[in-house]
Amino acid sequence: MIRNKKAIEMGFNWIFAILAGGFILFLAIYGATNFIGMGQNTINTETAAKIVAVFDPLETGLASGKSSEINLVKKSKVYFECDSLANPPFGQQIIAFSEQTFGTKYSQKNRGVPIEDKYVFVESILEGKKIYLFTKPFFMSLKVADVIIMGIDDYCFYDTPLEIRDEIEGLNLKSIHFPNSTEKCEGKKVCFGKTVSCDVKVSIKDNLVQKDGKKLYYVDNLVYGAIFASPEIYECNVKRLMNKFNELGNIYLDKISIIERKQCEPKIQAKLNILMAGAKSLKTSKELIRLYEQAQEIDQINEEAKPGCKLY
């Protein structure tokens, strides 16, 4: 009986081959997975960098605004972060990207591409295939920067003041509609009047936008930023803009000392110093209103200066 019992011979060679083969197979699968992941990460980083490159031709220069559109091949997510303390004194934004790979699954987002010289007012995550963007200059007596607005959703603007409606219609944006109160419109509701159920409420009188239960104060073209951006990104970018204003203020103070030698008597210096101090210490957008009033005083003084002695 014992002699007849058959057994499979598992010699050392077999065990060694199975272990080594398994190890090699594991390495190959691990390597291939990493390779695919790395390739996808490269694509995501490249796409994020290409989106940043789209911002450059949108600089307004002397224009009152510009608009453009980004059409993505697959349904994608674009992630935005903002840090007013990074890259001092200007702060920075980070843009990351991921796209649908298998079915509805998204690839892992890349580490992010930094944006230092642009001010992008946008929701924290954009999801879709078609992104629209437009730029508007932001002035606080002098031009501070261009504000870039990015969006993906449709918006329905109710009771819009004529000035804002003309500006947006001039940009030829297909995703922003101006329906009557009786017309049907699908998209985020932005109300300038007293309509009750709205996603975004704008009070022109108080320079205030109410969104996601938060109050965002605006001046000049920042109204668009407040409507389209997430409250966190809006407040962060307002701080970044004030940091930039402060740096620009230093350049203008130097210019004042130069043109003083050319028989010009600029009376802006003291007021500009006060405004710069206010901009540097800005904590929330609420302080913008007071700063803007000071900026308008500076504007008036500059307007009254001799033609050859205007500062800006």
Next chain:
Amino acid sequence: MKKQNLVANYTKMKNKKGQLQIQEMAFMLVAVLFFFVLVGLFVASIMYSNLHEDATQIAETRTLTSVTNLADSPEFSCVLSKSNCVDEDKLISLINKTSYINFWTFSSLKVVTFSAFNKNENEMIKCTRANYPECELFLVYDKNVSNERAISSYVALCRKEYENGYTYDKCELARLVAGTELKT
């Protein structure tokens, strides 16, 4: 006794044969691994060089589009928003202003006045607050990268001058030069 010796010799031979097979297999495995590592390195090097190429291309495109708009940016723009005009009185303030080095994406940024168009950079008179406006090269910043490609754009360079009781803008042609680091 003889039989026992034969068995012992047979076992020894079998062991030696087994050892040889293990050695062969180990060498084979090392060779296979080495082959895969080489293939991996080759693919990675191709991917890496493509990545650098793409990054440089994107950076160059950005520099090209930025440099044409730069003169109209708040840091450079002239009074009353003249198009494509650089304010020399603001430009002198930007020199040695370290905060802007990490603001723009260029690896270097300078403005060359018309009088220095045919000169080498080391022959140009560099602008400082002391010699302004009697100078030729406004070096805003230079990151001193080893491999750089420069793109330039012609601009009007204007400053305030006072003459015969009037303050006026004196303008001349200049070249705004921005560099992009080429990653190799």
